[in-house]
Amino acid sequence: MPDILDREPASGALVGVDVGGTKTHLRAIVDGALVDRIVPSDLWRQDAIFDDVQNFDRLAQLVTETVGAAPAVTVVGAHGIDSTRQRHQATALLGERMPGVVAVVNDAVLLAPAMGLEAAVCVIAGTGSAVVGFDDTGEPVTADGYGWLIADDASAPGISRRAAVALLRAVDRRGTEAMTDPLAARLLAAFNALDHVDLALRFQADASEASWGGFAPEVFAAAAAGSAIAHEVVAASAAHLADAVSAVRARGARGADVIAAGGVITAQPLLADLLRADLQRTDGTLRFHVLDEPPVAGALALAVAHSDAPSPRKVLS
Numbered sequence: 001m002p003d004i005l006d007r008e009p010a011s012g013a014l015v016g017v018d019v020g021g022t023k024t025h026l027r028a029i030v031d032g033a034l035v036d037r038i039v040p041s042d043l044w045r046q047d048a049i050f051d052d053v054q055n056f057d058r059l060a061q062l063v064t065e066t067v068g069a070a071p072a073v074t075v076v077g078a079h080g081i082d083s084t085r086q087r088h089q090a091t092a093l094l095g096e097r098m099p100g101v102v103a104v105v106n107d108a109v110l111l112a113p114a115m116g117l118e119a120a121v122c123v124i125a126g127t128g129s130a131v132v133g134f135d136d137t138g139e140p141v142t143a144d145g146y147g148w149l150i151a152d153d154a155s156a157p158g159i160s161r162r163a164a165v166a167l168l169r170a171v172d173r174r175g176t177e178a179m180t181d182p183l184a185a186r187l188l189a190a191f192n193a194l195d196h197v198d199l200a201l202r203f204q205a206d207a208s209e210a211s212w213g214g215f216a217p218e219v220f221a222a223a224a225a226g227s228a229i230a231h232e233v234v235a236a237s238a239a240h241l242a243d244a245v246s247a248v249r250a251r252g253a254r255g256a257d258v259i260a261a262g263g264v265i266t267a268q269p270l271l272a273d274l275l276r277a278d279l280q281r282t283d284g285t286l287r288f289h290v291l292d293e294p295p296v297a298g299a300l301a302l303a304v305a306h307s308d309a310p311s312p313r314k315v316l317s
Contacts, residue, residue, distance in 0.1 A: 012072035016299025019078035021127025025296040028067045060097035070099045073303040077107040108132035110298030111259040119255035126262025129154040131244035133253020141253040143244035154237040156213035163219045163233045171196045183222040183230045238274035261291035
């Protein structure tokens, strides 16, 4: 795990923040009491986090308003902080706007401390998808996470994109008989399409993270209803994540624990089960976990680790 804080904190509130694609979760210890708040990310963030410098003003205001006190330590795990350069830039920008010690990291960094683990390869499958590990120097080793339109194949929009393409390819191979697959009816209804040709046009015309991502639960529902195409799509997404885990471990990521989090993989046991099986085939020494805490618990744990406060797990109990 990287050494993200290098200054001694003053006394005051300890704050953890998890910034996702759709929601921001804040959790803090203030005068020994736990404060917990969830807000839509678009309440403070306009476009991508670096697109508007005032995003950092609004995030700082959100934190201070939530805790009602000057924070001593604030740790933010954010979707879209994907490199060391971005981490330093975001930390500097937020640190200029907030008192105390501030650190901004990729949201995958939160998973290991949320589960009380020192080293792990972290798998995110939600609004985006990425795999993040850390080498012996504490530097991140990443795979995927390049965005819903061209990558992030196990994200909600990525799974929907893969499903639409898979159906169209099935029509190429088998003709319109492929449209009897349960996935076809769900795609046609969701995108108000008349047939597979119309679907291709309408699916692309409605290209957005929200639109494509919103269809992802239908892919899993189709798989549960017996869709061979949908099941193949989910299996391919699991294989993609397993390959990414192998890639970061081959490049030096430490730990035999693999922690999965994100709205897709935590809500869809099929994806988690297929990923677990793929990882076991790849390396039987790997230990797979689906995160049983909200990621913000990891942000707060990191904040607490750099203070004299009791463990946040004790505060919660």
